[in-house]
Amino acid sequence: MSITINVNGNKIEAKAGETVLNVLSDHGIKVPTLCHLKNMFPTGSCRMCVVEHKNTDKLITSCSAIVEEGMEILTHSPRVTEARKVIVELLLSNHPDDCLYCVRNGNCELQGLSQELCVTERRIQGRRNKLPIDTSSVSILRDPEKCILCGRCVRVCEEIMGVACIDISKRGSQSIVSTAFDKGLNTSSCVNCGQCIMVCPTGALTEQSHFAEIKEALSDPNKKVVIQYAPAISVSVAEEFGLEAGKDIAGIMNAALRKIGFDYVFDTSFAADLTIMEESSELIKRITENKNLPLITSCCPAWVKYAEEFVPELIPNISSCKSPQQMAGAIIKSYFADKVHIKKEDIYSVSIMPCTAKKFEGQREEMTNKGISDVDAVLTTREFVKFVKLFGINMHEMQGETADSPLGIRTSAGKLFGASGGVAEAAIRTAYHTLTGSELVKFKIPEIRGLKGQKETQLQIGDLKIGVAVVNGLANAKKLLDEIKAGRKDIHFIEIMACPGGCVGGGGQPINLDEQAVKDRIQSLYRIDDTESIKVSHKNPDVIILYNEFLGKPLGKKSHELLHTEYQKRDVII
């Protein structure tokens, strides 16, 4: 049903049941918010979105107020803007003054609002909470002094991720966002996904930076510094450099990274192809032996940690394959090192990931070989952008270059890893070939593409009927896994990505991510798949050479040693 409301003297059509804020934003009227999260239940706690309700002469929170027939709203009256200004002044009253040194300087929502509302002096002095920064996690830093208690992180952690390792504790001026018993994040059930960073309006949540170590390695003449970048990266950064949003700039990135001083540049998508070779063989093996089904992917380190904590009974179902980041790392420090005659101790291996959990994965004990880490340092997409700017690289002037051989060629199947559903699609393509000896007629599996939280399809491959499920957002994963635990048998293969939309929506991506940006990036990945000729991992010429020269066959002895691992139950406070 349609109703009419009056906004700033103009009549506006609105759907009954909608919130005032949604109606306003649909009509291009911008009302500032701090605690609001699109598509989630409003809390109305920050009061930034207040508008004047003429009928009652009250200020109401537009995020939680439902439109009513004949409603008269003023969105920017003097009373409203003054109220908003006071809210910002109160938030700033106990906020540190160190914007210049803050990682979010320039893209902080609080800073933006104080500018917008013309806050020019500290009118109200509040007592700072002087709480120490929580540096305990290898992925995420928490600075409680910069926290404005909007509660977005708490809600994302609980509602999207189903982890709920943080909540607001204590009360009044003592309130803080804390873990259970206010302990370090490292002892909590935090899965390091970084979605809390993505929604934090200030610098209270950031990633642990590996900047300094990488700069040091780059200036060390005895180190060969190699870098790899995840499938999602090259379609996620163009807009940060003023290029067309969603554009694939892999070639430009290769050139820029060489210019910065990295000795070798690899595309992690190569290792994604390698993962598919191993994982599709593993899938076929488990189905033919009818053992530990459904097989669940292990590419997402946030999901793996979630499983270790919340569903340890399903650990045997998780693929023993390392993630593409770790496979690339392992191959770089073995096959590649031998090939270019460098000692693996002299290689410093860096990766660029759309993810904060990859920082955690990189330092896991399971991801080492005789005491040497597969990957030494991990940059998020955000850090990579800063790195390029720090080295004064002009991306507009770069000529595209190819990645380094022998891990330089990738297929479009490997590239699909960046989007939710991509791993499953790539694995099915190769499994089909392995089982039937021929290629799929149509490579696209539209049922498992797109942004939906849970997608499923049943596929006929030769004599086998294979059920495939794809979930993104760990809260969605929990629902599916509950069904599996309750005895559901028609699913043989599950792809789980912690972040909404998959890695393109990862917790290491540029801040201020909206749904459209995620869609653009996914489209870009699918365009690559549509236009390129090698669409299946098993036809990657470099992968074929790698097996012929070094690994032997998928799931072979060498693979087992370098590319596979296992996980264990993890005791944390949940």
Added chain:
Amino acid sequence: MNEQTKKILNKYLHADRDSLIPILQEIQESEGWLSESSLTEVGRHLNMPVSKVYGVATFYNQFRFQPQGKFHIQVCRGTACHVLGSATVLQEIQKALKIKVGETTKDGLFSLEIVACIGTCGLAPVININGNFHAGVTTESLSEIIESYKEKINI
């Protein structure tokens, strides 16, 4: 799990998160405080993340996260006591015992709690130690009171 906690949780077999506060109250009643392990157990029992249980529990002044001392001091912060200087009394106790409200001294002797009004406004400012009321407390009388309790231990 602690036997007492188990007994209490068994009374709430099919309970959901609505029962959180009554459960916490009963556990505190029986153990004198809420330990990390009992909060964890409550979370598991109600299928609630422990961070949430902790968030709710720390919201309320009534819950303690340290065991009570041998002598539990309640300082009345009601209106009459406030007018007659209970803020100073509280400050002096915190200084003398080197603890804050909700905490217990390292030797386990004293713990400190604020109560809203004991209902004996004629005795203001008043403190209650293990059921004994001390009326018209001043900075001087306070140190004598504390000393007298310390002596009880030495005897």
